Amino acid sequence: MTLAFNHDAFMVALRKRRGKVPADLYADIIAAIQGSQAGGMAPATPPFAATGEPKWLDFARPMIGLREQPGKTHNSKILEMFAKAKAPWFKDDETPWCGAAMAYWMIMCGLPIPEKGEAVRAKAWAKWGAPCGAVLGAIAVFGREGGGHVGILVGQSATHYYILGGNQGNMVSIMPIAKSRLVEGGLRWPFGVALSTTIAPPMSGGTVSTNER
Secondary structure (H helix, E strand, O other): OOOOOOHHHHHHHHOOOOOOOOHHHHHHHHHHHHHHHHHOOOOOOOOOOOOOOHHHHHHHHHOOOOOOOOOOOHHHHHHHHHHHHOOOOOOOOOOOOOOHHHHHHHHHOOOOOOOHHHHHHHHHHHHEEEOOOOEOEEEEEEEEOOEEEEEEEEOOOEEEEEEOOOOOEEEEEEEEEHHHOOOOOOEEEEEOOOOOEOOOOOOOOOOOOOOOO
């Protein structure tokens, strides 16, 4: 089902939240729009951020640098990601957590994720949403030895996609990944959200990620 945008609810919420921080602003706007469903209007999907980036990227960028903790301790934020992804049985940050991170960012936007804990399985995202091109913010799904990897497309070169994702070098980071590793239909966009018209910009440099364990 295509979700409708309630312009009146959006503008009322926006006027009320002038001067507030962006995260609070968009949370209230989304809540106001979704609240209009009781009046017969379908809930709206999250708007793009003021930067022109999709909102999930706006949530993901501040987490760059979040990393696993060595030894017997585990990063509580990563464990929270597993819980939000409906896979609370994972209690450590050594388990590949790229899918959990993606689920967390989508949930922050009020968007659905793969069901029944499948969101933690990277390749499950290749059947989520709709296929799209190499646009800024596309969800990119890759194959790797023994599994898969999922992250957000933020740039590209002739041979690599630059991906913002979790469990890249044991942390949230931006790394280049070979385009040849993209699975079939591996660039995805959430249902009901207007597709970005911004092609992923040129990027270069960085250490190529070859196997995100």
